[in-house]
Amino acid sequence: MYNLVLFRMLCRTGLISLELLTKSHRAQLEILVALKAGRSDFLLMDNSISSSHLAEIYMNMRCKNLSCRVLLPVDECDCRVCSRKDGFCSACMCLVCSNFDMASNTCSWVGCDVCLHWCHTDCGIRESYIRNGINASGAPGMTEMQFHCVACNHPSEMFGFVKEVFLNFAREWKFERFCKELEYVNKYFIKQRL
Template identity: 55%
Template sequence: MVEVYLHKRCRNVTCKSLLPVDDCDCKICLGNKGFCSSCMCPICLNFDCASNTCSWIGCDVCSHWCHAVCGIQKKLIKPGPSLKGPSGTSEMQFHCIGCGHASEMFGFVKDVFMCCAKDWGVETLLKELDCVRRIFMGSEDRKGKELHFKTDDLLLKLQTKIVSPSDACNYIVQFFN
């Protein structure tokens, strides 16, 4: 308890990481006493220990995490120059406010769906599809636009019961393959 009071340990009882996590010296960890990059969103400063979701986004470099909703609101999730594609192309990226690194979003979302979607119930599937739809809403690249269209279409079909959750899950997994 003393460590929490002295800001040496995360006050989130499900996390309890030593602070700063991995001796991080970014402006967020240094500027916010008690900030835990493992479980706190640097924008809203709320705890989240979510896993297997597209709503909690991590930086590829410094492992700071951010709510997708917060990242969208603060325009940290936006099109940027492609990190792997041809020069002059763009892709949706999460721009970390901790280290400034841009992490591409398509691969992150693909990994989450390929790994976890088969285990989600209908409510979780709807929530995840809506999150991905919102992430890729402003996409300028072909893959991102197609993903936005596919998630929008699947949401409508699920809500009107035109497709079953298992079929919707299969469609999105096929899209990623």
């Protein structure tokens, strides 16, 4: 408990610098990064990540996702999400909850056609970023399911996205995974219209 209080005090004072972190003992650095990131996997690592990368993760200069670890902001993005959420990685984090997972080739994430930022399907539905919108053709009275990007507010149509995921990846899925993907389709198109 004392260490946690000391850690919080150090964070508030601004005494922790990149230089100080790179010179600190490796075990101390791993503990600091694990505490700040709220992830115990930093304590269970081998030495495949350099101390300088750990220090950059602590300072929110590098992504805390051990499978990503890109420099932040990604592609020097200055959108309203990347510029406001310290440590946010647009390559692998959800625009709404800022969490990441290793899911790929799935409908559990939805992306923006323009800025390529991503959102968990469940987060997008819960916060109404996935909703009916005016059809891109502009035909009067025609609507389609769209993902309205949190970062750039661009509406991306959902049918083409879902179709592409199923055409490209469904052959690789086992039965349970296929059923899970169909649940996302149901969330997108059936439940949202009710």
